[in-house]
Amino acid sequence: MEAGIQPHVTLNHIDLPLILEDEYGGWLSRKSVKDFVAFADVCFREFGDRVLHWTTFNEANLYALGGYDTGSSPPGRCSSPFRMINCSRGDSTYEPYLVAHHFLLAHASTVRLYWGKYKHGSVGINLLAFWFEPYTNTIQDVKATQRANDFYLGWFLNPLVNGDYPDIMKKNAGNRIPTFTKLESERIKGSFDFLGINHYTTLYIKDNPNDLETDTRDVYADMALICMYLLHDRKSQK
Structure with a gap:
């Protein structure tokens, strides 16, 4: 800070204490929302005099997909035929939607806490x-x-800006994607001072409506498209 550098702290970077995974399933449980806010409260209190910029989740969308759809990142949950690794547990059809829902609830509650108690x-x-x-x-x-x-992007940005998931997500995912109560929607909408973006590459997209004709689908199948960057990675695992 003496050199004019301002620290920017990320509260969650694709990790969670193992004890919470063992106790109640981590982000699969709504209990994770309360525990995350309590953790953030400690960080704000102990380091807020030196840290002015906070990010709740790093690459929250990738965390939900990698951790709970393909199993390519912690906690490595996935199910056949969607897995990229040989997962021992998980359900790719609905878990990514559930944990993303909890991410959004935890994020919004954390932001409201910061604004109300620590805002500086x-x-x-x-x-x-x-x-x-x-x-x-x-x-x-x-x-x-x-x-x-x-x-x-709309998976997270639409709730943050408009209070709900994109219509196409709700249509294609059906009852596998959770719904927000009116109060939750109001709390999530506008709950940010900034939106951070990590960007690495350009991808080409081709329509693939056949994915919607299968009885069992994950998030990628719900998209009903072929993503050229993912094509080799996903097809090679099947």
Whole structure:
């Protein structure tokens, strides 16, 4: 700080105490929301005199997908045929939606706590963002590219800005995606001072409506598209 550098602290970077995983399943349980806010409260209290900028979750969307759909990141939960590793437990069809729901609730409650009790800096959330391009100029691929944005970014940004998930997500996921109460929607909407983005690459998107015809689907299948960056990785595991 003497050199004019301001610290920026991330409260959660794809990790959770093992004891909470063992006790109640970690982010699969709503209890995680309360415990995360309590943890954030301690951090704000103990380090708030030196830290003015806080991020609740790093790449929250990737955390939900990697940790609970493909199993490619902690806690390594997934189910066949969607897994990228040989997971010993998990259900890729609904767990990513459930934990993302809890992320949003925890984020919003943490922000409201900071604003009400500690407000002397800023707090926000970070997401992974690809730049999506239609594989062709057909209407189908253009619409599929919009779906990709809705699922990857709108999954979190739409609740944060408008108070609810994108309509296409609710339509394609059905009852596998949780719903917000009116009060939850109001608390989540606008709960950020900034929105952080990690960006690494551009991906090409091709429409793939056949994915919606399967009885068992994960988040990627609900998107109903082929993501060229993911094509080799996902197909090679099947």
